[in-house]
Amino acid sequence: MIEIKDKQILMDGKACMILSGEIHYFRLKREEWQDRIDKLKAAGCNTVASYVPWLCHEPRDGEVDLHGQTRPELDLAAFIDLCQQNDLYFIVRPGPFIMAEMKNEGLPHWLYTKHPEIVPVGWDSRPAPTRTIDYLAPSFLQEAHHWYSHVMGVIAPRLHTRDGNIIAVQLDNEVGMLAWVSNSPDLTDNLLADFADWLCQHYEPDTLKARYPFALDNAQLRNDELRSPREEFAAALLHDLGYYMRERFARYIATLRSYAEEFGVSGVPFVVNIHGTDAGRGHTFPIGISQLYESYTQDAGYLSGSDHYLGELRIQNFQDLYLMNAFMDATNRPEQPLTSVEFECGSGDYGDSNGSRHDPATTSFKARMSVAQGNRLLNYYLFCGGRNYHLSEPVNDGNNRIAFTGERHGFAAPVNPEGKLSYSYWPLVNVNKVFSAVADKLAIMHEEHDPLAFGFIPDYYMTEYRYPSSASMNEIAKNLEANRGAGSWEALARSMLLAGYRFGALDIQHRPLDPQTTPLLVLPSAKYMAGPLQHTLVDYLHASGNLLLYGEVPLFDMEGKPDNTLAEALGLTPAGERHASGTYFLALSTEGWLAPHAEVSTHYAQFLHASRGEILLKAATTGEACGFDIQLGAGRAVIISGAYPSDISLFRTILEKLGARAGLVHDREDDGLFMTTSATESGERLLHILNLDGFEKEFHISEHGQPLFEGRSLHMRGREGVMLPLNLSLGDMRIAYSTAELIATSMQSIQVRLTQPQDIIAFAGPRNVVPGHDYAVEQHGALQLVISRKPAVLDDQLTIHFE
Known part of the structure; x- marks a missing residue:
């Protein structure tokens, strides 16, 4: 039995870590299957995942081949069984949509010609620019059934519940993504x-008539009005x-x-995957969450899985992955853990043009951060490449293949289409070893x-x-985009993480x-915010909550109607705004307890008059205020109503004034270190560190004022990640700490x-460490210290024996 409980994946009652790799059986010759499975197992994976392309298995209406009668590589049953013979679990992804660079996103060609009514039109009745369909069109559902x-x-x-190896089933793929990317x-x-019926259910007749001043029951009029509002x-x-x-x-x-x-199919989780990264950034990923959180929280038995392509994780975007995981966790049901069903791996050269070459640490960095935040399943995508065969019936689209990437597919994968290992394979092996060694701990931390x-x-x-063509729609969207992502993620989140803060997210809606x-709530805010949510923030402050609001103070509700509930409660009134330009160089200076900080340039600020409180930020030349410290009830709000850039010292000062100190602190003057910790309920812990820069660093770490590693310094090579034990039990022995x-x-x-x-590894427990050639053993109080005699840069493998 597979259970989703307490943010864990339980198989037969035991919490498990799922390390999976995506292998597209249909893109490989059948005789190649075992070789790719061998390489997946050697990489430390315990699971295989694959899409099941409807387009391939039913190329002609009514002629379904899932057992290889028409092509040997289409024997889905044999591939799943082979994975079980190799002691591997299986995650099956049968669509109907699969994307995967397939033609029609994996839907058969005949579906569109047989049922033209399922093909959408969009704004102004223009044809859909993508190969999407109306998901709930009766004829499509009949074919999906x-x-x-x-x-x-x-x-x-x-x-798995019937002694097989299938542990999860994904339902469709990236639902809503095609409509989003094409607007x-x-x-x-x-x-x-159906939308008209929905409106009638959600609004009283008079309200509805005022919102939509036309006859909703007149199909032609309704359709014309809604397509061209x-x-x-x-x-x-x-x-x-x-x-x-x-x-x-x-x-x-x-x-x-x-x-x-x-x-x-029952007794296994149903997976809903979330799309949304764009151009190597995560700013748009929460669009996928917004579209789909009702889908994966509507009932028990679902898992939400991330689907992200961030490229290399570096100082400019590491906070993106952290926030993406945090926002998923914020919307999950209490029992649902974090998972990733398309976890980008490989070189990033998706065009097979030598146009990209990710750093070898890339996959390791992203995996380490995700596991530290509680991901219980990682599906490395795409683990191995393959080939796109020709369709049985030519469609005269330029290549007549099942996909649009040419003959070879998955050229960026750790295992290329011909089965050769890429440079990205070995870092994947190494990080999986680290995860597997403490998988029982990570599964519950x-x-x-x-x-x-x-x-x-x-x-x-x-x-x-x-x-x-709508000015109001575009104004609202433009303002939300300016405040929800780039500004707050680049300034707030990056500064907080580099300052050592470990935090989750809260869906305050x-x-x-x-x-x-x-x-303390740290909140990116736009000029628009729903009235009830503004009231929630006011009540929170009155009840002794502390708020750091960054962006703009809301003055309108989400439909553009005036609503200044929060501003009024704080004693703030609008006083204009300024934008930088090619001839106007907007600058902000600090005031009060936030001073002194150097004056900074910015591109935007919202100015307000304050009837009380202390001013913290002003326009450098005009004195207009855009930063405030205001008491409200038993609570306190610090408002930054402008695009203030990332400044670790400034934001640390604000957060400490609001009562939150970072538990983890390092003494390295230049930044670029990400740190967090994970723990079990019994207090076993792991310290996770990433050196985001390409140069070596030496530093000390303290936690809540107490030095870790008994005050010893840590050295981290450039672009290195570590996961270090703290109070970790190994049978009757315990690792007090280890470098x-x-x-x-x-x-x-x-x-x-x-x-x-x-390196030093400190043991406690009844057994003695056997002295070895490569290490010394010293007694230090109740601890046995194992001190390595060889530097990691020359040989990083060490085996320690116990009596």
């Missing part, structure tokens, strides 16, 4: 009729369409789940947090459908905001990866 009747017939007998909502006749109701449509599509996607996912269960949370408002990311559990990483354990010995010029 037919597909599931076949593919679930292969899956159901092979479930082209699925506005079929079927959808708009007038300005008077455009902002309302932006709001309502976003809410409706969330609910519609949830219905679609529930329908697919009902089909799977109808054909015997949680990230430790300092007493603050980063605020998340899902509706701030509900901007994926905006009518290009749906979860209680209580000063007892969240004494080396565990990579293998047994009752008689442990193997570590050395990281220092001279």
